[in-house]
Amino acid sequence: MLGKLSMEANRFVDAHGRHVLLRGVNLGGDCKVPFAPDGHSYLPSDFSDHRTVSFIGRPAPLDELDTHLARLAHWGFNCLRLLTTWEAIEHAGPSEHDEAYLDYLAEVCRRAGRMGLYVFIDFHQDVWSRMSGGDGAPAWTLEAAGLDFTRFHDADAAHIMQHKYDHRTGGLQESYPLMSWASNYRMPVNGIMWTLFFAGTDFAPSAIVDGRNIQDFLQDHYLGSMRAVAERVADLDNVIGFDTLNEPGTGYVGRALESREGVLRGAAWSPLDGLAAASGLSREVPVVAPGGKEIGRQIVNSAGVSIWLPGRVDPFRAAGAWDVDATGSPAALRQDYFRRVADRQVSMDSDYMAPFFGRVAQTIREIRNDWMVFAEVDPFGALRGHGFPEGCPERTVNASHWYDLTALINKSFDADCMTNVISGQVREGPSAIEDGYVEELSRLKRIGDELNGGAPTLIGECGIQYDMNDAEAYHRWAAGERDPSIWHAQTTALDLMYNAFDRLLLSSTQWNYTVSNRNDPMVGDGWNQEDLSIWSLDQATNVNDPGSGGRAIEGFCRPYVRSAQGTLISQRFDRAKATFEVRIDVDPTLYAPTEIFVPQHIYQEEPRITLAASDVQWSPDQQLIKISANLCGILHIMIERR
Secondary structure, eight states: OOOOEEEETTEEEETTOOEEOOEEEEEOGGGGSOTBTTOOTTSOOOOTTTTTOBOTTSSOOHHHHHHHHHHHHHTTOOEEEEEEEHHHHHTTSTTOOOHHHHHHHHHHHHHHHHTTOEEEEEEEOBSSOGGGTSBSSOHHHHHHTTBOGGGTTTTTSSOOHHHHOOTTTOSOOTTSOTTOGGGGGGSHHHHHHHHHHHHHHHHOTTOEETTEEHHHHHHHHHHHHHHHHHHHHTTOTTEEEEESOSSOOOTTTTOOTTOOTTOOSEEOOOHHHHHHHHBTOOEEEEEEOTTSOEEEEEEEOTTOOBOBOTTOOOHHHHTTSEEEOTTSOEEESOTTTTTEETTEEOOIIIIIIHHHHHHHHHHHHTTOTTOEEEEOOOHHHHHTTOOOOTTOOSSEEEOOOOOOHHHHHHTOOOTTEEEOTTTOOEEESHHHHHHHHHHHHHHHHHHHHHGGGOOOBEEOOOOOOTTHHHHHHHHHHHTTOOSGGGGHHHHHHHHHHHHHHHHHTOEEEEEEEOTTOBSOTTTBTSSTTOOOOSBOGGGOOOTTOTTTTBSSHHHHOOOEEEEESEEEEEEEEETTTTEEEEEEEEOTTSOSOEEEEOOTTTOOSOOEEEOSSOEEEEETTTTEEEEEOOSOEEEEEEEEOO
């Protein structure tokens, strides 16, 4: 059984005091959508069944779950970022929790512990909800805010695959470009909902629901769902904490009404554009290319459809932020409406995120006081090195996300040359690409090192698209090729990513493992044509092979120090030479050995281990080397293939 895990400064430590690295995976990508009826986003839906859906079976039906958990343990993972959503728990209505689902989720955590997997629970969202092009919040939250989700598509208020994609045709379609879901953060629904969720009290004082401001109403129910999960898993030591909220949006907070800054590419909506379009006014917005250059114009809400429910009004307009002038055009009445409260300029981090983190910590620690908080801020701000606010709760982990955005957005990878999609920086060759990764990740690590005087950094999401390079690997698979070389691009990208993690001694949970994944470009992970799962049913051809179904296994299943008898100083794996080099500052007063995962697919027989005099045990069934040291000092370990 797994013992309690905690943190000391910027390290995770176990009950023995050993320095622990968490190397895990997100389970799983399709937890964003209901299991019954099938909620995969390529299927058309008007979401009229939103109160009766069930998420039991995500990430896997219980009769299949142990097989998948055992596979993850076989690959050396020791941690899960386990996805759930607010909708999964409270879809039926405010305070109507799905008790059967809560029992199911607790059983998933319990079985993960039996397989040696730590768990932290991620309340996931992308662009607010399924009804606004993503996942997360129940549909009734939109209704509480006064929005009619049945009109979002017609009003161009959200970019929704279920409305834009024709599953009868399949494949790739111009109506729903790859990786286009994120554009929703700039569109009206997300602008409105995130502003209400984090800052409704300040910017929508007239928005009262059940006697509370909409901000309190939404946060109270969100945290009530989190508390319901916490109560179910409170007795499980392998559950180590909760994520605050996946990749939270910031809405209009801090933006001038007519500002268009911060758009990577696509339609550059201003807050005024969004609010006007939400109220049924047609708008023309600029379209920009990466780098910010305008390349065209786009008419939005040409049909003039209001997304406000009958009898409901825009609370920001009611508060005097904007209005319609005599010509019927929207006019900004207070350009700085979302930037100032009275005479004070607002800060998204200190005024809204810090109190929210505090509420999350209070909610879960009323149930179990030793849980860690895995905190996230706006991911693009984090990538720029923007840290956490002052006053974060104690035992907060920096759970920021990192991707090679060029590979992610373009679904391509070339180890000879990559051009950063944001900065334009050219990186030639694997070493330069890896160094670039280290540079970006170092900025994230510094955020953790500065958080509360020093906190662990766990990269909560990282990974690559498996259909990259025009789905070359899938075409070769379909043609009958089974050699691991078909995954060369993916393997190389993952190898460079994990090399960077090793250089910085970062914990991580890779995105993702999806039980329902298919090679089909329509399906992928079952959500908005993403395809980042390290496992697919299409690759599962051998029931006797615990790794069957894995994609690019050589890229992510590699040696690492799970726990160090002292402080881990460095680790470095050379995939070409199959050598793994480790340095540990030994503390012989810790009466538990260093444990190093050494995968069978690399070290077929007992590996050659070179080190100073210490007690060494090789456990091939566990794929573990255990080393007990008796003297202080730096222990240098070299592991090679015989």
